[in-house]
Amino acid sequence: MRPPSKPRALLLPAYAKINLGLEVLGARQDGYHELRTLFQTIELHDDVVVRPRARGLAVRCDHPDVPRDEGNLALRAALELQRYAGVGKGAEIAITKRIPVGGGLGGGSSDAAAVLMGLDHLWGVGLGPAGLQPLARRLGADVPFFLVGGTALGLARGDEVYPLRRQVRGHTLIVDLGRPVSTAAVFARVDRSLTPRENSHTIFRFVSSDLEGLRAFPILSNELERAALEEAPDLADRVGRIRGILNRGGAALALLSGSGSSFFGLFEDGRRAQGAQSALVAAGFIVLRARTVSLDQYRRAWSRSLRARRARGVGNQSRSRHHGDHRRQGHPGRGRKAEGLRIDRV
Ligand code: C5P
Numbered sequence: 373m374r375p376p377s378k379p380r381a382l383l384l385p386a387y388a389k390i391n392l393g394l395e396v397l398g399a400r401q402d403g404y405h406e407l408r409t410l411f412q413t414i415e416l417h418d419d420v421v422v423r424p425r426a427r428g429l430a431v432r433c434d435h436p437d438v439p440r441d442e443g444n445l446a447l448r449a450a451l452e453l454q455r456y457a458g459v460g461k462g463a464e465i466a467i468t469k470r471i472p473v474g475g476g477l478g479g480g481s482s483d484a485a486a487v488l489m490g491l492d493h494l495w496g497v498g499l500g501p502a503g504l505q506p507l508a509r510r511l512g513a514d515v516p517f518f519l520v521g522g523t524a525l526g527l528a529r530g531d532e533v534y535p536l537r538r539q540v541r542g543h544t545l546i547v548d549l550g551r552p553v554s555t556a557a558v559f560a561r562v563d564r565s566l567t568p569r570e571n572s573h574t575i576f577r578f579v580s581s582d583l584e585g586l587r588a589f590p591i592l593s594n595e596l597e598r599a600a601l602e603e604a605p606d607l608a609d610r611v612g613r614i615r616g617i618l619n620r621g622g623a624a625l626a627l628l629s630g631s632g633s634s635f636f637g638l639f640e641d642g643r644r645a646q647g648a649q650s651a652l653v654a655a656g657f658i659v660l661r662a663r664t665v666s667l668d669q670y671r672r673a674w675s676r677s678l679r680a681r682r683a684r685g686v687g688n689q690s691r692s693r694h695h696g697d698h699r700r701q702g703h704p705g706r707g708r709k710a711e712g713l714r715i716d717r718v
Contacts, residue, residue: 381423382490384677386482387665388416388471389517390544390629390636393575393592396559398568400529404513405559408575409526410592411517411533413670414544415662419468420446420483422490428462429454435469437552438480445511449484450491452507457497474552476630478514485518493678501674514630521674522667525579536579539666542624542638543645546660547614547652549633553604558631561599589624589638600632607633610657617655621648638664 392410400406431440431447442448446465453459465487471479488504491497499507501519508515513529525534578588601608611628618626618637625638639645645661652659665673 381421382494382677382680384420384422384486384490385417385673386420386467386471386479386486386518387413387521387670387673388477388479388482388546388662389413389514390477390546390634390638391594391627392523392540392589392625392638393578393627394594394596394630395572395575396562396566396595397570397572398566399563402529404529405562406528407526407530408572409530410536410575410578411524411526411530412540413518413521413665414546415665416471416477416546416660418471418479418483418486420486420490421466422450422487422494423464423466424491424494425462425464427460429465430462431465431467433467433469435467435473437473438467438469445480445484445515446487449487449507449511449515452510453488453491453495453497453504456507457495457499459495459497461495463491463494472546472548472550472634474554475548475634476553476555476628476632477546477634478518478630481512481514482518484508484511484515488515489519489674489678520667521665521670523664524667525575535667538579539668540638541664541666542640543642544639544662544664545618545623545637545645545649545652546629546662547635547637548658548660549607549610549635550658551604551607551633553600553607553632555631558596558600558603561602562596565598592625592627594627594629596631597628600628604633611635613655614652614657617651618648621645621651623648 389411392412395408397406429447429450431444450463467483471477492499492504504519505516508519509531513531516531517524517526517533520533520535523536523540525536574591614635615626622644623637623639629636637648649659649661
């Protein structure tokens with residue numbers, strides 16, 4: 373019998389996140405901020421191909437704003453794992469970018485998590501998502517969430533992640549303002565207006581079962597929005613117009629994602645989302661539509677990718693596609709019938 377052939381390369385989807393709510397409690401000793409946030413993965417994704425090679429690490433990406441050196445978080449993820457596990461082998465990483473860069477959608481962090489998962493498998497390290505958590509934390513506050521996915525609560529720096537039993541399912545519109553905003557600069561501005569608090573009840577109320585379905589969403593907000601618009605005042609007018617269109621179009625939630633600059637709307641109804649999308653496009657905005665990806669769907673997407681013995685045709689992934697085309701790829705929602713905004717127990 374022939375020994376099972378080793379996979380030559382893996383193609384992993386690196387999904388974007390939005391923050392359904394974000395509260396800043398205060399500054400921490402380590403220079404970070406104590407957060408309460410609700411993360412949610414969505415179908416919009418980059419493609420990450422990892423291919424083992426004898427030695428050395430390299431990253432390829434056709435997006436002009438993505439660094440090819442150690443400023444690239446995906447490359448740093450590979451380095452961390454190499455050092456941590458004492459791996460002598462190398463790898464080539466190819467990233468096809470679809471998630472807007474510097475948009476508060478966690479694209480770089482998601483790419484890094486995909487590299488950790490892919491190389492953990494290809495190099496035979498075998499840490500798995502739980503064992504990779506400490507490495508993910510060292511890379512950045514959002515990286516640990518991407519080892520989990522779905523709807524999850526983020527505490528501490530946002531890097532203490534608890535998947536929720538209640539998974540949000542709905543349709544999102546992502547408005548790409550094409551204007552990267554520095555997360556560090558936004559947090560620095562927050563400090564000037566911050567009244568430190570011990571805790572907050574809003575996110576915990578959402579997480580607990582005293583609010584259900586659509587009633588739950590209006591209590592959520594993003595406490596980084598004011599600081600983000602102070603940091604990028606040129607966006608304020610557009611953000612106001614976008615929020616107005618999303619609210620009139622029936623969004624359950626319309627917020628800036630993370631520290632911006634992407635703005636999103638969450639809808640129960642796919643047709644309403646489509647209507648709001650048309651209105652935003654008519655007003656001149658760039659809009660991506662994506663369904664939410666639940667914890668279950670996220671896990672299935674990982675296991676499908678990691679099981680693929682040989683990712684056929686992965687060498688062709690550098691062919692860039694139009695932003696919205698992710699809807700036609702093998703994302704976890706494919707073939708799923710259109711659903712409303714539901715909160716499912718998993
Ligand atoms: O961890 P990451 O590199 O993604 O964070 C970027 C910057 O955002 C940090 O350098 C820090 O200034 C700020 N940040 C923060 N508190 C958090 C998360 C991020 O102050 N909880």
